[in-house]
Amino acid sequence: MVQSSVLGFPRMGVLRDLKKANEAYWADKISQEALLEEGKRLRLTHWKIQKDAGVDIIPSNDFAHYDHVLDHIQFFNAVPERYTKQKLSPLDEYFAMGRGHQKGGVDVPALEMVKWFDSNYHYVKPTLQDNQTFSLAENPKPVREFLEAKEAGIITRPVLVGPVSFLALGKADRGSTVNPISLLDKLVPVYVELLKALKAAGAETVQIDEPTLVFDLAPEVKAAFKPAYEAFAAAGDAIPSLVVATYFGDIVHNFDVLSAFSAAKGIHVDLVRNPEQLEPVIKQLGPSQILSAGVVDGRNIWKNDFAKSLGLLQTAIKALGEDRVIVATSSSLLHTPHTLASEKKLPADVYEWFSFASEKVKEVAILAKAVTNPEAVRAELDANAAAIKARAESTRTNDPKVKERQAAVTPEQHNRKSGFDTRYAQQKKHLSLPLFPTTTIGSFPQTSEIRVQRNKFTKGEISADEYDNFIKKEIDLAVSIQDELDLDVYVHGEPERNDMVQYFGERLNGYVFTTHAWVQSYGSRCVRPPIIVGDISRPAPMTVKESKYAASISKKPMKGMLTGPVTCLRWSFPRVDVHQSVQCQQLALALRDEVVDLEANGIYVIQVDEPALREGLPLRKGSERDAYLEWAVNSFKLATAGVEDSTQIHSHFCYSEFQDFFHAIAALDADVLSIENSKSDAKLLKVFIDEAYPRHIGPGVYDIHSPRVPAEEEFKQRIEEMLEFLRPEQLWINPDCGLKTRKWDEVKGALTHMVNAAKYFREKYANKA
C-alpha cells in the first residue's frame, strides 16, 4: 500500500485564531492558560482535518506559538543568558526572544529574525555563544505534543529541524566568534536524548528536516552530516526511524552527503520544484530505503495536476515498489492558507482551480489511493482532470493585448534618457533639495481607526465617498505632521493600503484576491497574497488620486509610492503555467504606466519599492541566479525608465544583505536608494566606495521594528559613521523602512530627532563649503 503524508500544517487556524490569541495575551487581555488552551484546540483541530481527509502520516511539533525554529532554541536550552536571567515564565521567555520584552522592569530586544529560505516566512535565528551548551528541556514540546495527539487517538510523526540545519541556520551571538557548526558534537547527544524520549512515548518514525541540503554547502557543514547521522544510527532501535526531509530545491549536487543517511528509513524530496531529481534520487537510495515524494505544492495554491503527479509516482513505484513510496506535500503547508472553503467571493470558475492546505491534505490522500487503485477514486480523478482542463482553456488566462505589448518591448525602453549626472543636475534645480535631505519610506501608522474604517467600507457599511473623505483626512494629518517635523521630501502615508502588494493586486487585471487566505509571515503577522491567474494589465490608475491630492496640499515635493514588479510577483501567488519572468514583465508594464501617470500629475519623486528582490535570488549560485537577476533588474528598469530626467526615481530595500547583491541594486539605475541598515555595521557601506557608486543613498538611521525612540545624539553618531563611507552630497537621511507598525507618538519623537540630526550636519557642511 502507498501511504500519504503531510510535512506540516498552517498554524493560524481558519480565522487567524492563533494571531488573535497571541495578541490578546500580549495585551494582557487573556491569561497564559487561555492562550495555551487555544494552542491545544488548534493542534487538535488541525490533526483532525488531516485524519478526516484520510492522511496516513500526520505531523506533530509542526505547530508553534511564534516560530518552530524558536521552539528548538528553547527545548534545547540554547536560550541566551540575557533572556534566562530575567526569570520569566517559559512562555514569556519564548515570546521575549521572538519579539522583545519591555515590561515590569525587563527590557530585552528580540533575537534576529530572517527569511526562511526563499519564502516570505521569517524564522528566529539560533544565536550561539563561544561556550554554548545544550540540554533537553524538561517535558520537551515534541514529546508533549506527540502525547497530546496520541491521547486524542492520533499517532503522529513528530517533525524536528535536523541538527546540521539548526546550526547552519544559526549565527554567533554578538561578542562571540564561534562557527555554529563546530557545536555539533555538543548538540547531537541532546538530539539522541530527545529521539529516545519520543520513542519511549510511542513514536515509530520522526521527520527530520535538513533543508540546508538544497544550498551550496560550506565544506564543514557538508562534513557535519556524517558524524551526526552516524550517532543516530548507533542508537539503533532506541530511537524512532528517521525520514530525512529536504525541500525548496534539489539535492543532486549534494549526493555525496546521502551516504550519511544510510541508516535512515527514507528521504523526502521536493518534486514540485525539481521533478527532474526523481530518477537520480531513486538511484541513490539504499536497498530498502523509502522515497517520500513531495508532489503536492506546499508553496502555492494551485490544484494539484493529478495526471502529472501520478506520472512521477508511477516512475517511483516501478523502481521501488509500492511499499517504498510515500505520497507527500512538497514542503510544510505553512506557506498556504488554511482552507478554500472560507472563500465566498471568488469567481466560481476560478474557485475550482485552487487548493489551500485543507484541500491539499485531501489531494495527498487521493493520490495515494489513485496510484494503485484509480477506480476507487475515479470521481475525484475525473473532477480533477476537468478542473485542470478548464483552467488551461480559460479566457481569463490569456489576454492577446498584453502579449502584443510584451512583444513590442524594446531595449531602449529599459533605459532613462540620460546618465545620472545629467539627470541629477535637472532634479536638483527642479526639486531644490538641501544637503542631507530627509524623507521617510512611505507608510505612516496604520491605526486601528484606519483598519476599522476600511473594514466598514469593505463590508459596505460606509460609502466610497465616506471612505475617500476619511482617507483624505488621514493624508491631511500626515502632511501637517510632516510640515511640523520639517521633512524635505514628503509621503502621503499609505493610509488607503491594506498591504503593499495586496493593494496593487486588487487594482490589476489578471489577479484575483481572497477574503480569508492569510499566510503567516512572522509571529502573529500575516499577509494575504493576491493570486495571479492571467495576463496582467492596469485598467486604470491605481495611486494617482491619493498622491495628487497629497501633492496639492503639500509645500514640499511629494513622493509617489509604488511596489515594484519583482516584489508584486514574489509576494503574490504566481501562475505556474507561464514563466515568472513573463509575469514580472507584465507587472512592469502596468507599473510603467502608473509611473508616467504620476509624473503627468505633478509627482516628480517616485519611489518603487523592491524589498523582495533579494529573496527571489535562486538559493544556489550560478547560471540560474544570473538569469533571475537579468529579468528582475530589467523589469524594474522597464517600470521606471519612462520618466523625464528631472523626475527622481527612488527605490527601497529591506531584509537584504546587500553585500552579495550590490551589483544588482546598482544595475537598477535608481537615482536614490534607501536601504535597511540601522542594525548592521556602517562598515558594510564601504562597498559603495569600493565600487565607486555614483548615485544617492539613504541607509536607514533607525530601526522601525522597535517602539524605542533613539536620542538625537544616536542619530548624529550614526550619520557620522556613515559619512566615513559615503560622500556628503550622496547621503539621504531616512528610517530603515515604513512606519506602519508604529504609533504616532513614537514616529513623531524619532523623526524629530532624525531631522534635527540632519540639520546639524547640513549646517556643519554648509560652513565647510
Ligand SMILES: Nc1nc2c(c(=O)[nH]1)N[C@@H](CNc1ccc(C(=O)N[C@@H](CCC(=O)N[C@@H](CCC(=O)N[C@@H](CCC(=O)O)C(=O)O)C(=O)O)C(=O)O)cc1)CN2
Ligand atoms: N505582503 C507583504 N509581505 C511582507 C511584508 C509586507 O508588508 N507585505 N513585509 C515583511 C513582513 N512584514 C509584515 C509586517 C506587517 C504585517 C502586518 O501587519 N500584517 C497585518 C495584516 C495587514 C493587512 O492586510 N491588513 C488589512 C486587514 C486588516 C484586518 O485584520 N482586518 C480584520 C478586520 C478589521 C479589524 O477590525 O481590524 C479582518 O479582516 O478580520 C487592512 O489593513 O485592511 C496583520 O497580520 O495584522 C505583515 C507582514 C515581509 N513580507
Ligand SMILES: [Zn+2]
Ligand atoms: Zn522596507
